[in-house]
Amino acid sequence: MPPLVNFIFLTLLLHKSLGVDEVVNALDIRAFAYETRIDSPDNGDLNKTLKGSALITTHVVGARRKPMGGMEASHHRLLLQILLEVECSVSPFRGLLLRNEWGAVERIILPSLYNSSDYQVNFFKALAGIFNYHYEFIPGVEYDTSGRCQTYYAEVENVAEESNLAGVMVIDKQKVLCEPLGQPIDAGVWSASPMLKDSRITHSWIRYYLERRTGLLMKAMTHEQHKLAFSLDPDTSGRAGIQVSGAQTLMALDETSEARKKVIQKLGGLLKTTKSSELLTMTTELLGSTYRVEHLALSVPRQSTSTGCGIQSVAFGEEALENPHVALSMPALREKLKDFARALEESARISTAHVALQLIQFLRCLPADQATVQIVAGALDFIPASHRDLNRQLESGWHAHLTDIVVDCGTDLCLELIRQRLVKATALAAFDKIGSAAPREVRPIRIYVSDFLWPAIAHISNPSMKILKELLAICYHALPAMEKSSQAEENDFVNPYSCLSAIASIIPRFKGNYAEEKLLFSRVEETLINFITLGSKLSEDSRLNRQKLLTTFTAIEKIRSSAFSEALITILGNSQVSSVIRAVALNVLGKLDLVANTADFDRVVSNLTDLIDSPTPGSFFHNVEEELILKFGAFSVLLNFEIPAPTIARILATFGVKKQWSLLTSCRRLVDSWCANELLSEASCRCIKYGGAFYGDTGVAGRPLATCLPGLAAGWSGLAGTKTAGEVNLIQGDLLDSRPYFLSDYSLQWITGFEGEIRASNLILSLIDAESEVKVLSFDIYGDQLAVLMGKGDGKKTPWLSVGFSLLRGTIPPRQLFSGGFTDLFRLLFSAPDQPTEFFGATRLPIDVRRYIPLSSGWILKNDLMGVSSIEFSAAFSSSVLSQAGTALIRTRAAIVVENSITVITSPGESLPVISVVNGVGTAARFDFLIHMEVQGMPESICMHFQRSRMTPLLRWVGKFADSPILGKRTTLLHPLPTPQEGSNEHYNLTQSLRIPPVSYFLGRLNAARCRKVGVNNEWN
DSSP states (O other), X not given: OHHHHHHHHHHHHHHTTSOXXXXXXXXXXXXXXXXXXXXXXXXXXXXXXXXXXXXXXXXXXXXXXXXXXXXXXXXXXEEEEEEEEETTOSSOEEEEEEEOTTSOEEEEEEETTSOTTOTTHHHHHHHHHHTOOOTTOOOEEXXXXXXXXXXXXXXXXXXXXXXXXXXXXXXXXXXXXXXXXXXXXXOEEOSSSTTSXXXXXXXXXXXXXXXXXXXXXXXXXXXXXXXXXXXXXXXXXXXXXXXXEEEEEEEEOXXXXXXXXXXXXXXXXXXXXXXXXXXXXXXXXXXXXXXXXEOSXXXXXXXXXXXXXXXXXXXXXXXXXXXXXXXXXXXXXXXXXXXXXXXXXXXXXXXXXXXXXXXXXXXXXXXXXHHHXXXXXXXXXXXXXXXXXXXXXXXXXXXXXXXXXXXXHOSHHHHHHHHHHHHHHHHHHTTTSOGGGXXXXXXXXXXXXXXXXXXXXXXXXXXXXXXXHHHHHHHHHHHHHXXXXXXXXXXXXXXXXXXXXXXXXXXXXXXXXXXXXXXXXXXXXXXXXXHHOOTTSXXXXXXXXXXXXXXXXXXXXXXXXXXXXXXXXXXXXXXXXOHHHHHHXXXXXXXXXXXXXXXXXXXXXXXXXXHHHOOSSSSSOSSHHHHHHHHHHHHHHHHHTTOOHHXXXXXXXXXXXXTOHHHHHHHHHHHHHHHHTTSSOHHXXXXXXXXXXXXXXXXXXXXXXXXXXXXXXXXXXXXXXXOBTBXXXXXXXXXXXXXXXXXXXXXXXXXXXXXXXXXXEEEEEEEEOSSOEEEEXXXXXXXXXXGGGGXXXXXXXXXXXXXXXXXXXXXXXXXXXXXXXXXXXXHHHHHSOXXXXXXXXXXXXXXXXXXXXXOTXXXXXXXXXXXXXXXXEEEEEEEETTTTEEEEEEEEXXXXXXXXXXXXXXXXXXXXXXXXXXXXXXXXXXXXXXXXXXXXXXTTTOEEEEEEESOEEEEEEEEEEEEOSSXXXXXXXXXXXXXXXXXXXXXXXXXXXXXXXXXXXXXXXXXXXXXXXXXXXXXXX
């Protein structure tokens, strides 16, 4: 190959001495036909083709002073002058392409008058990228329009058109593992978990036809295929993704052809010449004195807000509603929103989630100036003027969804709307008015602010420091009055500390790299530490104090800073605090980020070990019931810390020696559960269960690292034992197994006291993939002294029961459901609904991804992946005073819709319709969790059922839209899905409609036996 290249260089040097009239020849000026296209096999509306022609002249650049990379160059550098004319371009694109000594493109040089936002400049870069190949066809890392790619070369032996390729060498170049070079700031992942992201499968290659004798490029074809889908979608039928292909062809025109003559006649006069070999001089003579240097990466044109429609407002050009490209007035906006209001009255349906997704997309298209904020607020009736207005909104299904949707929108406009609503709602709640001084109409408003508005704010996925400071100021300003108001009414359900939990959920979105961020975060950490630092003060076991501690623990769990470890350890050692509350603190302690701080980690492990080894009664525990819940919690944390297997075995052996059978049985159940789910290595499990030499998790034979001596603890997982301290029950199973894509599971844990009364329980639904795990939903129940209600236990103590739950990023911290004696219990039972009644609903955006995908053919795709969930929680309770039995129901209705959309980016200001294609999937399910209890027979009379009841629909669809680039001229914003009976409408076609049968989930053999004994049906009523 080197002789061919040297021949080309020599020929070029000879031609540099010719006159201007002789420049136009096959070697100095080469003419090419050019074509670039994009197509999608199932979405013809995306298909686009551009044709054109190009002239290229080649100039030799003088040698470098220092060889590149310290290597001696075997070839000269080349400067290619390129003129490209494509359809619809006002004038040809001119630029220079510098190839280094090995053939790679170092840079392109463009006249400064070219606007990089003009997407047609990308076609020039795409053509230039064709010349980015290694002279010796050596594989390696290369940079071109696709980004940074690993490349491989191979000569093609058997080509279909071989009869036409005499003297031509065919080389294929494959590009794999391409990573785009830079993305606009509106691109990224704002999902509730990193696992909720897009999936892209790409195949890309270039075929070169080179004249075997001279090495001249005769033809080049680029081709790439992209399949874009949701990473957790298990469908393999091809319905789950959108396929897009890009192609580009550059073909040399025959020297004697009429086509070549026409191109040279039209464009040849625009070519310039240079006799210099010095790069700077050559550039000036060929392009002029003003130019700019760029790389091959494609540029995404800067879009306006109304066309970009992204969460990052600062990424787009500023607009106003009266701007010609927006053209929206208050009446027009209000009219366009009417359809959404009607469609969002119901919850937890596929149609509801789909409508919410479309409204989020529309709100992101609106400008963020102050005038627009006021107009949108008025059109949505978002800022209530009075108690009456807000209470009326709280009774509306539309407004119940609207607050969540505005939070999910997340743009500067939407965050300002949320701030204004929060300020107004907090003022209307009148927390400074206590007791009888507070008007009756503030009651539902206070609950709304505490249990709905602040938990919704916790889901802000793209916060600015400005909005965080303002939210913190609102919280800190209202907190003293909220505390006093709640303290004045012992039966008040309002949690005054929910704002801190919400702000703690937002803080992890920041990296904490700036002084302002660090200062603000330190202030929040200091507040939370003060809340749980009791010192020598007596800890009053009141509703407000329990709420304060539990909410603070929730906030600490979100932030996970090691700065909280010392305060949490202090709480553990305070025997005045309820053991149930301390068990929650233990759980939070195990979730702190202690990896980077070895001293904190060692101190925590040492304190937990001391707790486990401490006697009962003693400084930590008053009785064996407290010992069970706290030592089990400490053991769980140490297990999470991945302490060595011999240490775990020693702890279990110690329980056996002390004859702490309930504790031993509970901890062995936990170990068995971890082993069954492969959370512990096989070597560790064998060590803990059977004892003997421990060689480590590598399994390498040799000198053992330690010896496991389980002693009396061996084989005690199934021990009946005694229940003098209560017991811990653990159940785990799969909700949906779609491996290798994802796994959805449930885990249920409950801890009972000696009389079988509930002390702590939690149900967790999780989503797991190969890289991570996210907690989707959890219900938490905490209770203490409930045995008093059975006429047992310490009669001087006051029983209490608290319930809380979390959904994705947001948490409703446990709030008191009951406290007191039989009178209070009867009041609760008689006031409880006997039919499922909604107590919480939410619309969330757990999946939010935007990508820009550059194609080597010069096109750019905007890919938005969004998923909306609509969830409704309801509860019911039926009881019999005579039989002292009752059944509780927690019902979860959930719908989720995921849509993947593709848009081809065009130049700003184009009057052509904006074409988008959509691929979507949606489902809706109902989950029932029932608990039946008979007081006289507890714990043997506790029976639980967990099931997905009723048929579950699963829909898939495709759609296409041709919207006006002017927002106000779009005839409709709401595109409803067809029903399964319709199959299609003007917007969508259903590609799949299934109904999945109901299923009951196994909650363990012990529970199954108890349910058979009690004889309870698994259906409500």
